Amino acid sequence: MKKSALLIVALLLSAYVLPGQETPFQFTHRGSILRMKFSPTGSMLLSYSSGNQDMALWDVRAGRLLWKRTISFIQKADEYYTLNSLAWSPDEKLVATGSANGTVQLWDAKTGKFLWRSEVHREDITAIKFSPDGKMIATTALSDKNAPVKLIQVSDGKTIKTFEGNPCAGIAIVFDEKAEKLKIGNLDGNITEWDLLSAKQTGESATPCREMQTYDWETSYSSDLTTSIQRTSESEILIKDNKTSNKTRTAKVNGYKIGSRISGDGKKAVIRESAGFRFYDLETGESRPVNKEFSVATAFDLSDDGKLLAQEGKPLDTSIIVTDIESGRSWLLDAHPSSINAISYSPDNKILAVAGNDRNIYFFDPNDRTHLRTLSGHDDRVTAIAFSPDGKKLLSGDGDSVLKLWDTTSGKLLNTVKAGDRSDDIERIEFANDSGLFLTLINGSLHIWDISVLKTKIEIQTVEGYESRLGNMTTSYSSVPVNSAAFSIDGSKLVTGHSDGTIRLWNPDTGKELNKFKIGKGVSDVFPTPDGKKIAVIIHSDDNEKTIELIDIKTGEKLGTSKNIGITYLDKAAMSMDGRFIAVVGNIGTTEIWDLDDLSLVHKLEYEYSGDDSVAFSPDSKTFFIGGENQNLSLYDTASGKRLWQLIPSFQPGEQEVRIAAERKDRVAAITELKNEREKQAAIYIEKYSKKVYITFEHYGDMSDPGEKRMMESDELNESKVKKTTEDANAIWLRLHNDSSLPINIPTQSMYFPDPACFHLFPDGQKMLGLCDNREISIWHGVKDKDNEWIPYGFDFGSSAMLLPNKSVLFPIPLQILKDGNSIVFNFTFQNIKASENDREWDYGEEIELRFNEQNLPKSSARP
DSSP: OHHHHHHHHHHHHHOOOOOOOOOSOOOSSSOOOOEEOOOOSSSSSEEEEEETTEEEETTTTEEEEEEEEEEEGGOSSSSSEEEEEEEEOTTSSEEEETTTSEEEEETTTTTTOOEEEEEOOOSSEEEEEEEETTTEEEEOOOOSSSSOEEEETTTTEEEEEEEOOOOOEEEEEEEOSSSOOEEETTTTTTTTEETTTTEEEEOOOOOOOOOOOOOOGEEEOOTSHHHHHHOOETTEEEEEESSSOOEEEEEEOOOSSOOOEOOOOEEEEEEETTTEEEEEEETTTTEEEEOOOOOOOOOOOTTTOOOOEEEEEEEOOOOEEEEETTTTEEEOOOOHHHHHHHEEEESSSSSEEEEEEEEEOOOOEEOOOOOEEEOOOOSOOOOEEEOOTSSSEEEEEETTSEEEEEEEETTTTTEEEEEESSSOOEEEEOOTSSSSSSEETTTEEEEETTTTEEEEEEEEESSSSSSEEETTTEESSSSSOOOEEEEETEEEEEEEEEEEEEEEEEEETTOOOEEEEEEEEEEEEEETTTTSSSEEEEOOOTOOOOEEEEEEETOOOEEEOOOOOOSSSEEEEEOOOTSSEEEEEEETTTEOOOOEEEEEEEEEEEEOOSOEEEEEEESSSSEEEEEEETOOOOEEEEOOOOOOESOOOOOOOOOHHHHHHHHHHHHHHHHHHHHHHHHHHHHHHHHHGGGEEEEEEHHHHHOOOOOOOOEEEOSOOOGGGGOOTTTOOOOEEEEEOOOSSSOOEEEEESSEEEOOTTTETTTTEEEEEOOOOOOOBBOOEEEEEEOOEEEEOSSSOOOOEEETTTTEEEEEEEEGSTTTTOOEEEEEEEEEEEEEEEEESSEEEEEEEEEGGGSOOOTTTOOO
16 A cells, blocks of 8 residues: 555644643543543543544543544444443453444553454444453344344454344343353343353343333343343333342332443442432432532443542533442543633733633743643633733633633632623723723624723613524524623724624714624624724625625725635634634634735635634734634634644554554445445336325324324324315325335424334345335325415424335325415425445435315315
C-alpha cells in the first residue's frame, strides 16, 4: 500500500491516546455514553460512546483519563454497529470487547493499544468473559435458532470450541474456578450450563425464551450468576437466589425503562427507575435513593464490591458521574476543557481565556501557550466569557443563567448573580468600552448591566411584537427576539440583529431605539466595524442561503454582498479586531474565513470532528484560536490558514489499525458502487412499479376515534366488516394495494405485531415478514386543502409497517376531513432486501406520494 494512502486512512481515524501526559488537559467522550464497565478492583472504569465511536479508560478516584481512542476502524463495512459487551481480564491488564457485528477485539488496558480483532459470531455479541487464568475468552451471541457460545484464545483470537443449542440470548457468562464448566445467564432469567471438556450441556435442559418485551438492561446477574434481578411486569422485579431457587422475592419499581446492576457477592444492587437510582441491600431488603441530582442515565455500572456507582452525566456534558454509595459523594470523570464554548483575549494580549463544559475557565499565555491559571466555581457549563476593557476583570456566564465576576490577577471570585429567571444559556457577554456597561444575551432577551453593582440597568425591547411560525405552530412574542448584539467601538451605540430581518441601533444609556433597517429574512450576527461607519451582517434569505452584507450604519444602505456561505448550519461567527475578517463556523467542524475588503472567501478549514466552535482573533488579527465540540484548542495563521499549534496532540494509529481501516475503506467503496448501481435499478423499477401501488374505495362505514388507538394494535379489529349508508356512516373504508413485486414501507398510526404466517419468500430463499392480506390498519396521513396547503391534522406519534408484494390492506378515513376539496396525503417507499450486506431493509429510491379525495370516489358511491 502506498504511504500516501496509509496517511489518509490514519487521518480519517482521528484517534487520540494520551499515555503519560503531564498536562491537566484531556479529552472525554463526544457522543452519548452507551456502555461502561468497572475493573475487578473498581480502580478503573472503561467507557464507550457513540458519535465518534470513542473508548476511554479512567482512573476512577483521581478522575484522570488514562487513555482514549477512536475505534470505528473495527467496523467491517458500511455499518454503524456499536460495542455491546465489555470485559476485563482478572489481572486488569487486558480488555476484551464484543461488537454488534459479531467481532471480538482485544486491547492492552495500560496503553489502549489494539492487539487483535477476531471474526467470532455472525450476530450481535451479547456477553463476553475471561477465564480465571486469563487464557480464554467465552462469548455468546444472538441467533435465529440458538445463541451459540464460543471459546477463543486470548493469545491470537482463534476459536477453540463452539457450543450450539442455547435456546435464549445469553447476557452473562461465568467460568468455574477450574475452568471446567461454563454457565450462561440468559435473558429470561434462566441459566444454561456446559461441561467444557465434553462440550455437552449439564443440568436441566433450557427452554426457548418466551415471547416477551424484554431487553438486556431489564435482566442482570451478579458476576458469579448466583443472584439475578429480572423485570417481570411494569412495576415489579424478581430478585432470585440462583443457588437455591426457593429463595426469591419481588420488589416494586417505578419506571418505563428499568435497569439493574448487582455486586460481585450478590448482596447489593442498584436499580435504575424513572426517579433515579435506588440502592438495595438484597439480604435485608432495605433500599434508599442514590444521587438524586443526576437521575437520567442510560449507561451505568456498579463496582464489583458494590461501593461505587458510575453513570452517564447530564445532557450536553458527555461526562461520567461517579458516586460513593455509602457517603453519597459524587465527582466527575470529564475532559478539560471538555467541549469549548467560549474564547476571549484580554485587551493587552497577555491572557487567552477558554471556557467549556467542564465548568472551568482556563487562562493561557497566548504567546507561548502555557497554562497560567484555572478559575473554578460554576455549577453548570460555562457558555460565555468577556474581559473588562482594562483587563482587570472577567465576566463569565453559564447554562443556568448565572453570571460570575472574577479578578484576573488573583483569580478570586468577586460576585455572583442570577441573570435570568430560567435555566438558559448566557449566549453572549460584551463590554461597552470604558463606560462600565456590559450586555448579556439570553434566549432572545437582551439586557444592559452596570458592572459596578452587577445589576441590570435596561432591558432592550422593541415596541412591536413578533410571531414565529414553524410548521403548524405559531409562537407569539411581545417584542422581536434579539439574535445578536454588539456595541460600537466607542460604546456610544448598541447594534442588534433580529429574527424579523431588521438591524436596530440603540442608545445603551437610555435603551431608546435610534434607527431601524430592514435588510433580510433573518439576521443571525451583527458586527460594527472599528471605523464606526459600517455594520457587517450575516443574513438568511428566503431560500435559506446565507451571505455577509456590509451596511452603512447611518443610512442602512447595502454596500456589498458576499457569495453564499458554504455552511449548511451556521453556529457562530466572529470578526477580527481590525475589522477585516469574519470567521463563520458550522455545526460539523467547518470554518470559513471571509475578507471584508472585497467580501471574498479566504480559507475553508475542516476542523476535524467538531461543531459549535468558538473563534477568537488575536488583537493584531494575525492569528485566531478555534475550539469546540472536539474538545481541543487550535491556533491558526490568518493569512495562510495553517494550523500552528493545538492543545492536545493527535495520535497516529498503529499498523494494524491502518490496515484494518484500509480494508474497511475498500469494502465501503465496493458497497457504495453497488448502491449506486442499485439506485440506477431503483429508478427503473420505480417507473415500472409506482403505478402498481394505489388506493381504491371499499365502502361507507364507521371507525373508532383515532385518538383511542393503542400504540400496539392486534389483529382483532373488525370495524371494516360494518357497512353503512352514506347518511349513517362517519368514515369511508379504503384499500391500499401493492401489486408490485417489491415490498413497500408505509406510515401507520400504530405499531403492528408481525404474524409469522404472513411473509413473502424471495427467489434467494429469504423471508420478509409484513402485514397480512386484508388486515385492518390505521394509515398515518396528513391533510392538504384544494390549494395544496397543509391543514393541521392528526397526532405526533407514528410508526411504519411493511406491505408485501401482491397484498392489500384496509384503512378508514373520517368523512369529515374529505370536504371542500381536501385530500389525505402520505408517502411510501419501495424496499430492497439486498441493498447491503449488513442491512436487509433499505429505502429503494425516493418517497412516492399517494393521495385520495372525494373526486376519487366512484360516482355511484359519492356522497351527495
